Amino acid sequence: MHILILGGTGFIGSAVMRRLAGDGHAVTGLARTVAQARARWPQGRWIAADLAELQTAESWQPHLDGFEIVVNCAGALQDGLADDLAASQQNAMVALYEAAKTSGIRRIVQISARVDGGGADLPFLATKRRADTALAESGLSFVILRPALVVGRNAFGGTALLRALAAFPFVQPLIHAESPVETVDVEDVAAAVALAVEGAIPAGSDLELAAPERLTLAATLALHRRWLGLAPAPTVVVPAILGRAVTALADLAGRLGWQSPLRSTAMTVMEGGVTRRNDGEPAPFAMRTLAETLAAQPAGVQDLWFARLYLLKAPVIVTLSLFWLLSGLVPLADVERAASHLLPLLPPAAATAATLLSCLLDVTLGICVLLRPLARRALLGMLAVTALYLAAASVVEPALWLDPLGPLVKVLPSILLTLTSLAILDNR
Template identity: 30%
Template sequence: MNILLTGAGGFIGSHLLRALTREGHWVVACVRNLQGAKRSVVVADYIACDFARDLGEEAWLPRLTNIDVIINAVGIIRESCGQRFAALHTDTPIALFRAAAKAGVRKVIQISALGADAGARSQYHLSKRAADEALAGLDIDWTILCPSIVYGAGAKSTALFRALASLPFTPLVGDGNQRIQPLHIDDLVRAVVQAVEDNSTNRQHIELVGPHAITMRELLAKQRQWLDGGELRPLAIPYPLALRLAQLGGFLGATPIDRGSVEMLQRGNCADVTPLIAAFNFRPQSLDAMLQKTPASDADRWHARLYFLAPLLRYSLALLWIFTAITSAFLYPQEKSYALLEEVGIDEIAQPFFLYGAALLDLLLGTALLLRRHVTAVALLQIATILAYSLIITITLPEFWLHPYGPISKNIPLLVATLIMLQLERK
């Protein structure tokens, strides 16, 4: 079949893309980053689509020529600049579904979310539910799949859980007894592929969950044991405080969760596994079985331990450059700075330009790094600046290498830290 797959560059979409092509289907893969997608080893017809902009049916009708099935795998767990629930979960999917009905597409498979039902309260669930209801009202075959938390290789939630589990003390919302029913990505993919090829699931809402419900505390304990970290050391955070911290972290963009994520966690994320088994004739795999099947590697442990250190390294380097700029321009005695510049060979007229120009450069580099703008270019420019400073001082003031406070020798670990940060920030 010819399948249009949206969100093909995401966690769920990328797994679906590989599975569908293995089954012999031809996939038109909708991605935001077309250049990055074309470097993929998966053979497909990649096209550029942006759910934040392609809000009308007219944007989708030309893309649906000769398409048999549409799979919508676009989804975000929290909003960010340019990525809003209303557009990505509701407006654009509805436009796509209506275009599909007009173009004569055979079937639409909507990957929604467990909890996008009559009891929905969060904007995440409400936005998903609105698209589900619009699809169900169209004169077209459809299957709406509502998965619980999906885990597996490449899942952002999995990376977060492992990072939390690897901390010396693992923060929990309250007692950590919120119940969830995680589903492995292989089981979700298996269900979607069957829904493509089998009409028995047409016009059905099907909840997709793992075989057993577990608490968040149990999940993190299992992840810690998988990482060979020993017993979990929980740190209980009262629910009201957790909400405030998540709201602050979400506002600053410093965490992958926000207030809505904590509220959804507190609500729980469980359902009966029987409808999944009845619809697709297989029982999903348990978390314990999947962890045993794929033992943790050194790379898994490194990733978990560096998860929170990577942004911390970037913030600390950014603040170092900003503090250096402020100190040079306003705090350190001006006459001492000019005296150093004179020793380097800078004449009196040019000294203010060098002093405040260097301070401005440091400030701009630090601010860009803090805001995570053009990180690669900024890091390379920082490295070039450190090397230039070190070279100039080595030539003109070589005695600084023997200074007891190490003003030049400290540039060596700073260069290494910047190189490490550069690698950690690359996608």
């Protein structure tokens, strides 16, 4: 069958694409950016489109031509610079259902979540609930799957955070350490989608997917820590006031386009636990436990590197931002003195103008690196500008390389920090 997978580049979506392609289906992934996906999986087909811009049935029609099944694996945790939950998780889905009625779509498989637990009124779950209700009332053939906490070989969002906390040195810092957690292997989610696509799961089914065990969040982290090959560590409960400060900063980062799993939505959901409803429909087959999932794919050194670097990304980006902001703002306290370094090359007026221009450039780069859509270009700009500054300083005042305070030598670590940021910038 010809299948369109929304969110095909995501953690769940990519697993679903691999499974359905392996089953012999012709799969096409739809996502906002697909350049890396095309490079990684050139045999697949891809459509670049933003769900937030597909708000009418007419806008969906060109993307649905030739498809028989739509699998919705797309989703976002919280509104931010790059995400509009009402537009992408609710309005776009309602428009899709309208378009599907006249496009030959035989079934829609929706990856949703438990929408009546902790944080049910938050936009994340409220928009999913409205989309699920609209699908159930649309008259279309559908299956809704509600996975618990999804784990797998790769990591994104909550899974990435679990690994990062598990790799924390000496202790395991936790908020809501005793919250109940149920997990499901991402490959089991893909297998359930395959059954829904093939019709083995009846139309109208609304299934929760989770392994037959319930752990505490602390126990879940302990299993991940053992998987990473680290010695057990005591759990340290993070004070509530510190937890609120962390989520406030994560929410701010979200507004700037950074999709942190520490945002308030995730913390609210986790406070109530990630579990199935007691009266929910059972899963179509026995799901693998977390221990079985981890044991099936032993961790390598790259997993440990990822886990240890994950929580360092934000401090590294902020440090670079402050470095460039201060380098642009400090000279403004005494522009004449700062401009004097350029007098061997430029007349006074031009030296002052060049100094002010460099200050503006530094401040601009320091701000832009905080905006996720601009971060990569800002980091590349930092490398280019640093090379220009070092070259100019070497011509104007080469003695600065031997200065006891090392004003030029100290720039070299900032270059390595910038390169490190580029290396760990991608989330998936």
